[in-house]
Amino acid sequence: GVKGCSTRQFQRRMSRPGKLHAKQTHDVLLDAIGYQTVPRMVDPSRMVKSLDQLYASAAAVNAVVLDHLKRWALKSRGMFPCDSGSGDGRVVYRYWKDVEGSPSERLVRWSCLKKHSRAMEKMTRSLSDDPSRLLDLCRHAIVLDSPHDVAVCLGQVAIDQEVRIERIKNRMSLTYDSGVTAGYRDLSINFRLITPATLALGVEVHVCELQLVLLRFAEVRSNEGHKRYISWRNLRGV
Incomplete structure (x- = not known):
């Protein structure tokens, strides 16, 4: 990733037109003020300031990321x-290999964008009112049986040529203090998708989140355990 950029969302880098950037996207407004966008580039001096802008980018990326999730799950026995x-x-949690193409596929509960209320809450409580630090508006999870399957899935993400990994949080590490998350553990990947679609939409620098979760944790999280976790989190003010 770009040094110093791994934990923030950034607008597409702006650069004055010149010979070094011959293939640039055309934007009448930016042309009028002497700037053009440069695809794939991020600029740490131009962080996203608008939560609305961030949600618009997240919605666009969310329409593209599902195909990647399905491919990673298929190759790692993901659910x-x-x-x-x-x-x-x-x-219930079902293997994607058993669901794909079957009538049961319509029963899959795909994740939605983070709720606006929770995004505002997180931003004000933990992120100093800085929307550029929200990295999980577009977030999904793949549920797996074992740590081995988690490692396989992580490998599939890492070798995907259309993925740029920006950060990994390994809450499964023996050195991780699980008391911080009330005993919950997962492996969280922050990444960008650089595909023809995201480049065309101008959202190739939007950072998404993928959680690789063991089945036992997912089962607890999806029932009353998650409600108790929210109450505990609210008491801590995070």
Whole structure:
């Protein structure tokens, strides 16, 4: 990643037009003020200041990232949460290899963007009112059976030519203090997607989050355990 940029969202880098940037996107407004956007580049001096802008970027990336999630899950025995189909709202976890292309695929509960209320709460409580530090508006999870499967999935993300990993938080490490997260552990990857679609939309520098979660933790998190965690988090003010 770019030095000093791994924990922040940045607008596309702005540069005065010149011979070094022959292939630049055309923007009438930016041309009028003497600037053009340079795809793939990030500029630490131009951080995102608008939460609305961040959400617009997150929505665009979210439309692209699902194909990658499915591919990574398929190669690592990954699971996604699904409606049980019993009408009681219960969540079950199913291997993507068993769900893909079947009638059960419509039961998958894909993650939505982070709720506005929680984004505002996190920004004011923990991020000094700085929206550029919100790295999980577009966030998803792949659930796995074992640490070995977690390692395989991480490897699939790492070798994906359209992915740029910016940061990894390994809460499964023996050195990690799980008391900070009430005993919860996962492996969290912050990454950017650089694809023809994200380049065309101008969101190739938006940072997303992928959580690799062991099944036992996912089962606790999806039931009453998550409600208790939210209450505990609110008491801590984070």
